[in-house]
Amino acid sequence: MDQVLAALDATWRILLIGILLGAGLPTLFAVGVRALAWGGTDGAPTPGVRPPLRGRIVAYAAFGIDIIAVLLGIAYIVLHGLGINVTFNGVIPIFTPKH
Amino acid sequence: MTPEFILLSLVVVTALAFDFTNGFHDTANAMATSIATKALSPKAAVTLSAILNLVGAFLSVEVALTVTNAVIRIQNPDGTPRADLVADGGYALLLILMAGLAGAITWNVLTWRLGLPSSSSHALFGGLVGATVASLGWAGVKWIGEGTKLDGVVGKVVLPALISPLVAMVVAMIGTRLVFWITAKLSRRYQESGFRWGQVATASLLSLSHGTNDAQKTMGVVTLALIGSGYWTSTTEIPLWVKFACALAIASGTYIGGWRIIRTMGRGLVEVFSPQGMAADSASAAVILTSSQLGFALSTTHVCTGSIIGSGLGRKGATVRWLVAARMGLAWIVTLPAAGLVGAAMWWTAHLIGGLGGGAAIFAIMCAVAAYLWWHSKQDPVSHDNVNDEWNDGADTSTDNEGVDAPAGVAGGAN
Numbered sequence: 290m291d292q293v294l295a296a297l298d299a300t301w302r303i304l305l306i307g308i309l310l311g312a313g314l315p316t317l318f319a320v321g322v323r324a325l326a327w328g329g330t331d332g333a334p335t336p337g338v339r340p341p342l343r344g345r346i347v348a349y350a351a352f353g354i355d356i357i358a359v360l361l362g363i364a365y366i367v368l369h370g371l372g373i374n375v376t377f378n379g380v381i382p383i384f385t386p387k388h
Numbered sequence: 389m390t391p392e393f394i395l396l397s398l399v400v401v402t403a404l405a406f407d408f409t410n411g412f413h414d415t416a417n418a419m420a421t422s423i424a425t426k427a428l429s430p431k432a433a434v435t436l437s438a439i440l441n442l443v444g445a446f447l448s449v450e451v452a453l454t455v456t457n458a459v460i461r462i463q464n465p466d467g468t469p470r471a472d473l474v475a476d477g478g479y480a481l482l483l484i485l486m487a488g489l490a491g492a493i494t495w496n497v498l499t500w501r502l503g504l505p506s507s508s509s510h511a512l513f514g515g516l517v518g519a520t521v522a523s524l525g526w527a528g529v530k531w532i533g534e535g536t537k538l539d540g541v542v543g544k545v546v547l548p549a550l551i552s553p554l555v556a557m558v559v560a561m562i563g564t565r566l567v568f569w570i571t572a573k574l575s576r577r578y579q580e581s582g583f584r585w586g587q588v589a590t591a592s593l594l595s596l597s598h599g600t601n602d603a604q605k606t607m608g609v610v611t612l613a614l615i616g617s618g619y620w621t622s623t624t625e626i627p628l629w630v631k632f633a634c635a636l637a638i639a640s641g642t643y644i645g646g647w648r649i650i651r652t653m654g655r656g657l658v659e660v661f662s663p664q665g666m667a668a669d670s671a672s673a674a675v676i677l678t679s680s681q682l683g684f685a686l687s688t689t690h691v692c693t694g695s696i697i698g699s700g701l702g703r704k705g706a707t708v709r710w711l712v713a714a715r716m717g718l719a720w721i722v723t724l725p726a727a728g729l730v731g732a733a734m735w736w737t738a739h740l741i742g743g744l745g746g747g748a749a750i751f752a753i754m755c756a757v758a759a760y761l762w763w764h765s766k767q768d769p770v771s772h773d774n775v776n777d778e779w780n781d782g783a784d785t786s787t788d789n790e791g792v793d794a795p796a797g798v799a800g801g802a803n
Binding site: 332 | 586590
């Protein structure tokens with residue numbers, strides 16, 4: 290029973306962070322894709338024409354956050370591979386060697 | 389050359405063969421959706437995935453020597469094998485590893501033949517559990533962890549297998565719904581091209597993460613065999629050649645590509661479009677990385693399949709082929725006991741023959757089974773040429789409004 294409770298405890302955390310990152314980041318990407326189509330025709334950017342400034346700002350901000358998230362993901366995988374545990378105190382990462 | 393050395397060599401070769409099957413079984417996890425949406429050509433996808441697996445395998449300097457401790461009791465807490473198992477030059481330990489790996493490979497090749505994604509780590513655990521029960525009895529297996537630390541067959545295998553696909557499914561469903569809601573007014577063609585880069589990036593993240601996690605398991609098993617037979621002593625380092633061999637085995641397996649499984653995951657479960665593929669891959673990556681942080685030992689295969697199904701549930705007008713999903717679910721449930729039965733049968737066979745001959749015999753049986761299944765697969769080959777062909781078999785239920793010309797028929801799907 291303890292095992293089931295421990296698993297459920299992990300589950301809601303994974304679900305919460307999963308929704309935040311796993312659903313949130315592609316949603317942000319979608320905002321960027323849509324912003325580039327502002328002022329376009331037929332639901333797409335007009336070929337050869339730069340999207341309006343506000344569209345580019347929103348799009349690049351959205352893509353920028355997504356790129357940072359992917360880079361952080363890679364950094365996390367690399368650190369884990371190198372045997373360093375990353376824990377989070379609030380949002381500040383703490384690095385400790387694994388044993 | 390002593391008989392123990394020959395047996396050790398067979399174990400090492402078998403472990404590398406398992407690593408290879410692990411690679412081609414799991415190419416689909418990261419790349420199935422990118423191949424299905426044509427974000428990447430089949431060849432480009434397996435090449436990218438293989439390179440990232442290779443890089444990932446080299447990145448993992450951490451020693452996963454205690455990998456078997458999750459489910460069986462053949463190692464001390466520090467990773468060294470139990471003294472009673474290495475008394476006779478490591479024969480008892482090597483036989484358990486050999487039979488366990490042979491069981492895992494047999495199951496992996498069989499599910500590949502059936503085009504079913506199944507968890508390679510569950511197959512490995514199953515094979516080892518079976519071989520251990522046959523050799524040491526039921527008490528040799530760690531069935532359930534103590535207290536709230538998730539451990540044993542229940543905590544490391546059964547519970548994660550039940551929970552992780554559902555979590556991934558929910559996350560992917562929410563992501564897909566939001567993505568299609570936001571981009572509903574965009575043209576289908578622009579949607580498809582706009583999301584390709586995002587899809588490739590998340591798929592790459594999944595491949596890298598796979599390389600760091602899965603290659604490590606085989607490195608741990610090989611090093612354990614080396615320690616058991618006295619060819620290696622350190623429990624904090626692994627021999628460099630082991631690392632090279634395992635990295636190359638998993639990467640070449642990935643490059644060969646389990647096309648049957650890629651086809652099932654990319655085409656068989658649900659019709660996948662780029663925005664959906666990105667939502668599914670992001671959900672998988674988020675769930676896998678979060679779980680690894682929390683020490684929740686899940687199977688990449690289960691998560692990625694759950695995400696793809698969830699992305700189908702999230703897109704209006706999409707049909708999930710539940711019959712295909714049910715076959716997969718059945719394969720997941722059966723993986724541990726089935727690999728276990730094969731592992732146990734292998735151990736008994738080797739034990740009855742005895743000595744080096746026993747180990748050689750199960751090695752030969754395993755090779756024969758794999759060769760037969762490979763030969764059998766030639767009847768209906770699946771390769772990079774036809775991996776994306778229209779899905780239609782007995783389990784096909786796509787008689788909805790999408791019809792067979794899905795890309796055209798689905799234009800209303802996002803509205």
